[in-house]
Amino acid sequence: MSLEVEGLSVVLDGRRVVDDVSFGVADGARVGLIGESGSGKSLTALAVLGLLPDGAEVEGSIRWNGRELIGLPDRELAALRGEQIGIVFQEPQTALNPLRTVGRQVAEPLRIHGRAGRREALARAQADADRVRLPEGALRRYPHQLSGGQRQRVAIAMALAARPRLLIADEPTTALDVTIQAEILALLGELVENDGMSLLFITHDLAVLSQVASEAVVLEHGRVVEAGTVADLLTAPQSEVTRGLLRDATATVWRPEGDA
Numbered sequence: 001m002s003l004e005v006e007g008l009s010v011v012l013d014g015r016r017v018v019d020d021v022s023f024g025v026a027d028g029a030r031v032g033l034i035g036e037s038g039s040g041k042s043l044t045a046l047a048v049l050g051l052l053p054d055g056a057e058v059e060g061s062i063r064w065n066g067r068e069l070i071g072l073p074d075r076e077l078a079a080l081r082g083e084q085i086g087i088v089f090q091e092p093q094t095a096l097n098p099l100r101t102v103g104r105q106v107a108e109p110l111r112i113h114g115r116a117g118r119r120e121a122l123a124r125a126q127a128d129a130d131r132v133r134l135p136e137g138a139l140r141r142y143p144h145q146l147s148g149g150q151r152q153r154v155a156i157a158m159a160l161a162a163r164p165r166l167l168i169a170d171e172p173t174t175a176l177d178v179t180i181q182a183e184i185l186a187l188l189g190e191l192v193e194n195d196g197m198s199l200l201f202i203t204h205d206l207a208v209l210s211q212v213a214s215e216a217v218v219l220e221h222g223r224v225v226e227a228g229t230v231a232d233l234l235t236a237p238q239s240e241v242t243r244g245l246l247r248d249a250t251a252t253v254w255r256p257e258g259d260a
Ligand SMILES: Nc1ncnc2c1ncn2[C@@H]1O[C@H](COP(=O)(O)OP(=O)(O)OP(=O)(O)O)[C@@H](O)[C@H]1O
Pocket: 012, 013, 017, 035, 036, 037, 038, 039, 040, 041, 042, 043, 044, 053, 204
């Protein structure tokens, strides 16, 4: 299933915060949306999910598997979210209920989408916890009893519980220490690969992007300033924005060898 965004604009409080953005995420592709803070990355993702703030005006087209999402009733969009399109946000806390055990929360998406009864959902939750390599006993704990990296693993398990075809990850590792960040990125890459999912990955960090995406769209002030393979962005950046991102990239940027 593919996502096609064409001429997307979002106007908020009279400001055009996303301006004529077009890109696609083909079946199985891993695409990054990259840009400085405030460039419109999150709002682009929220538009795809039908989760824009009240009062936002949207123009253009967002097609999921050929079906136009703009203007779709919220009930239908809600059915797509989680079921076909999974979401992981920067701060796992926002996705987790502090008063419920992790096990119940991981089991919940399956129950909401009517795929499983309580007992079966809990068994599946254990399988999902193993898949994201949560430690033994994590399902019986409450979110505050886990580390930040473990909480993000829980959020990933929840996002993937219904086996969506597209995962949208909005800065999923930004709040984590560098070593944990690398582990979570590796895990995401592995899960996306194993499930044959597509990935739309949002980040301001070209080094992070290079670890998970093969193509990317660079945004500045809500507009696309450059798009291409990540290898090209790293080795032959065309825009000043991309050159700036390359200078700011954390850690060691993966650089392709030769023409790879
Ligand atoms: N609810 C809102 N109401 C009004 N303006 C908003 C709202 N949310 C975001 N904006 C503005 O829209 C612009 C784009 O925001 P967006 O969150 O998409 O940027 P971003 O690239 O994801 O940045 P960040 O990395 O900081 O999240 C910013 O100027 C922001 O201030």
